[in-house]
Amino acid sequence: MENKKKKVAILFGGCSSEYEVSLQSAYAVITHMDLEKYEAVLIGIDQKGVWYLYQGDLANIPEDNWLTKEDCIPVAVSPDKELHGILVLKESGVEKISLDGALPVLHGKNGEDGTVQGVLELAEIPLIGCNTMSSAICMDKETAHRLAKECGVKVPSSYLITKTDLRQEKQIISYGEQLGYPLFVKPLRAGSSFGITKVGRQEELLAAVEYAFDYDSVVILEEMIEGFEVGCAILGTEKLTVGVVDEIELSEGFFDYTEKYTLKSSQIHVPARISQEMAQKIQETAIRIYRGLGCSYFARVDLFLTPEGEIYFNEVNTIPGFTSHSRYPNMLKEVGISFEEIIARLLEM
Numbered sequence: 143m144e145n146k147k148k149k150v151a152i153l154f155g156g157c158s159s160e161y162e163v164s165l166q167s168a169y170a171v172i173t174h175m176d177l178e179k180y181e182a183v184l185i186g187i188d189q190k191g192v193w194y195l196y197q198g199d200l201a202n203i204p205e206d207n208w209l210t211k212e213d214c215i216p217v218a219v220s221p222d223k224e225l226h227g228i229l230v231l232k233e234s235g236v237e238k239i240s241l242d243g244a245l246p247v248l249h250g251k252n253g254e255d256g257t258v259q260g261v262l263e264l265a266e267i268p269l270i271g272c273n274t275m276s277s278a279i280c281m282d283k284e285t286a287h288r289l290a291k292e293c294g295v296k297v298p299s300s301y302l303i304t305k306t307d308l309r310q311e312k313q314i315i316s317y318g319e320q321l322g323y324p325l326f327v328k329p330l331r332a333g334s335s336f337g338i339t340k341v342g343r344q345e346e347l348l349a350a351v352e353y354a355f356d357y358d359s360v361v362i363l364e365e366m367i368e369g370f371e372v373g374c375a376i377l378g379t380e381k382l383t384v385g386v387v388d389e390i391e392l393s394e395g396f397f398d399y400t401e402k403y404t405l406k407s408s409q410i411h412v413p414a415r416i417s418q419e420m421a422q423k424i425q426e427t428a429i430r431i432y433r434g435l436g437c438s439y440f441a442r443v444d445l446f447l448t449p450e451g452e453i454y455f456n457e458v459n460t461i462p463g464f465t466s467h468s469r470y471p472n473m474l475k476e477v478g479i480s481f482e483e484i485i486a487r488l489l490e491m
């Protein structure tokens with residue numbers, strides 16, 4: 143019986159500013175897996191980007207105590223399509239492990255952006271989640287906006303700035319004037335609100351741009367959309383299951399890192415306090431974006447709803463937070479799908 147279990151790699155950690163968040167998400171995923179049916183092959187990636195096969199206590203993962211000599215063996219994905227698996231670099235030699243699937247539970251750069259997905263696809267390890275192209279598109283806020291627009295969805299006006307543009311302060315200031323204040327300055331490819339500033343006046347613009355460059359080599363200036371943010375959890379590849387729409391109620395500023403993980407002054411309403419009709423319109427828009435951006439398995443589509451009832455695209459999180467109090471599982475819970483059921487469905491797919 144033992145060896146009939148399907149081997150599924152769960153990737154956690156990552157060389158990303160969202161390393162800590164990934165540890166929490168991965169722990170929740172692993173502890174909600176049916177271990178009668180599946181064997182979890184735990185692959186921890188440290189903040190330097192070094193990969194290990196982790197064989198220690200699960201509880202060490204969310205505590206960030208997993209990286210020890212005793213519990214970790216260096217590991218590499220083999221690009222060999224016949225093995226479709228990993229090479230465990232033991233002192234006694236190399237052990238090969240074939241995998242039936244891999245679920246990256248990594249957030250942000252080097253994990254949610256198509257890079258890890260590419261490595262897994264090259265090795266022909268069935269990937270549980272959005273593929274390389276879709277992950278890369280959704281990570282890049284500008285490219286995602288362009289495609290969403292192509293799907294007929296409204297998007298905020300924006301301008302891109304590269305490091306060479308940084309010398310042209312006048313140009314940046316003119317972008318700010320065209321977008322109006324307040325506006326948002328963001329690293330093009332990041333997450334968890336790292337590097338983002340809501341800029342209230344021109345005097346703060348250049349500092350915000352420089353700050354965003356700490357997180358990426360390209361920065362995006364974005365028009366502020368009035369209203370509030372809503373989210374939509376989507377599960378599936380061909381046949382889609384859509385969760386109820388949720389709503390982020392802010393009382394100040396924006397949904398920054400602190401708010402996301404403490405909800406200090408903000409609140410999440412599931413379901414959103416909107417009409418049934420509007421919720422359906424949001425779900426339909428989210429599905430259009432999910433399909434248009436080539437998503438599969440799961441993703442959370444975030445949109446803004448204006449006071450006039452207009453829907454604007456914000457972003458797609460191809461690996462949204464996955465702790466048991468995260469938005470993605472909570473939205474699906476409202477349609478009767480438990481956390482265990484989400485994981486079971488993903489692994490079955």
Ligand SMILES: Nc1ncnc2c1ncn2[C@@H]1O[C@H](COP(=O)(O)OP(=O)(O)O)[C@@H](O)[C@H]1O
Nearest residue numbers: 298326332333334335336364365366367396397
């Ligand atoms: N154009 C915008 N208009 C209004 N609020 C925005 C805009 N862009 C971002 N925000 C606010 O900033 C938060 C983080 O921005 P987002 O683009 O979602 O980045 P991340 O990928 O880090 O989640 C959003 O949840 C929202 O509160």
Ligand SMILES: [Mg+2]
Nearest residue numbers: 334335444457
């Ligand atoms: Mg966001």
